[in-house]
Amino acid sequence: MLRKAKRVVVKVGSQLLAGEDGLNREFIDSLTRQIASLRGKGVEVVLVSSGAVLAGIKALKLRRKPFSLSEKQALSAVGQPYLMAEYRESFKRFNLKVGQVLLTAEDLRSKERFHNAKNTFNALFKLGVIPVVNENDTLSTEEIRIGDNDNLSAHVSVLVDADLLVILTTSPGVFDKNPENNPDAKLIPVIEDVREILESCDFSTQTRFGTGGMATKIEAAAKAAKKGIPVIIAGGREERVLERILNGERLGTLVMPCKKLKAKGYRILYLMKPKGKLFIDQGAEEALVKGEKSLLSRGVKRCEGEFKKGDAVEVFSLNGKLVGKGIVRCSKEELSTSKLCIHRDDFVLLREDI
Missing domain, CATH: 3.40.1160.10 (Acetylglutamate kinase-like)
Incomplete structure (x- = not known):
């Protein structure tokens, strides 16, 4: 090697x-x-x-x-x-x-x-x-x-x-x-x-x-x-x-x-400073863990911090467990009116093997 x-x-x-x-x-x-x-x-x-x-x-x-x-x-x-x-x-x-x-x-x-x-x-x-x-x-x-x-x-x-x-x-x-x-x-x-x-x-x-x-x-x-x-x-x-x-x-x-990790995943995980926190429901968490679906705004139950489109945020379950980190497709103000919050390609799951 x-x-x-x-x-x-x-x-x-x-x-x-x-x-x-x-x-x-x-x-x-x-x-x-x-x-x-x-x-x-x-x-x-x-x-x-x-x-x-x-x-x-x-x-x-x-x-x-x-x-x-x-x-x-x-x-x-x-x-x-x-x-x-x-x-x-x-x-x-x-x-x-x-x-x-x-x-x-x-x-x-x-x-x-x-x-x-x-x-x-x-x-x-x-x-x-x-x-x-x-x-x-x-x-x-x-x-x-x-x-x-x-x-x-x-x-x-x-x-x-x-x-x-x-x-x-x-x-x-x-x-x-x-x-x-x-x-x-x-x-x-x-x-x-x-x-x-x-x-x-x-x-x-x-x-x-x-x-x-x-x-x-x-x-x-x-x-x-x-x-x-x-x-x-x-x-x-x-x-x-x-x-x-x-x-x-x-x-x-x-x-x-x-x-x-892919280059984008590396940048998201280690280089982009999170500007906010999203707390998501169990259904959204399960979808992200499976890696098959994006995070829709309706799955976000509350948020902290000030972020805009293109910023990195941390994603937590409702009980405070860190699920992952991703790039948002909308600002904090647009969260209630936007359908998509984080596309699955812009999300890094924080599992034990990563």
């Missing part, structure tokens, strides 16, 4: 990129050397890289993380050119060029912008350019933020139809306990049920510069896996880690792919 991968997304976090006096040039050189080696074997690579805020912190000689979103945006504006300059110079040794791609959640929620982004990546691949992706922190607001690059890497994997997502971290993989405090902690080589792992293991430890911890990485991996993309969470400081993974060597933790 891994040896056959021809398009790979690689995510690196701030902890790996942090050096004593700024960005870790030794790590960046090692990373670009490995990506160049993969490119030489015909593998297309997308690099999702954190580090802009870190570079800004180091450039301005701060000794702390930013306190507010606006401060983070300012530091990102300072640091992003430094980060890209480091990658540009490092890839230049292998006659490879890089292209900067900055995304927000809104770029991925919209069907039109999603496909525009996909076309941009395909054009970069044809030109032989390495896309370096980061969240557009400088302009993003709370409403359109993705929030962390682990989840961004999962979304990008879906966007580019990747064969594999590799999340590189400071840990050799996923452990059943925090290995820093538990000498008996064991590496989990394969994860088939993400929900079971999240419930049974403690991943609460945060990193110094990063925005998430191991739980965020596992949750992001689950999203890619539900689109049918295998994910490896592995130690970024392992020698030749990318080359060894794609040669089939067992490194880190493999999150197995599972049932494939």
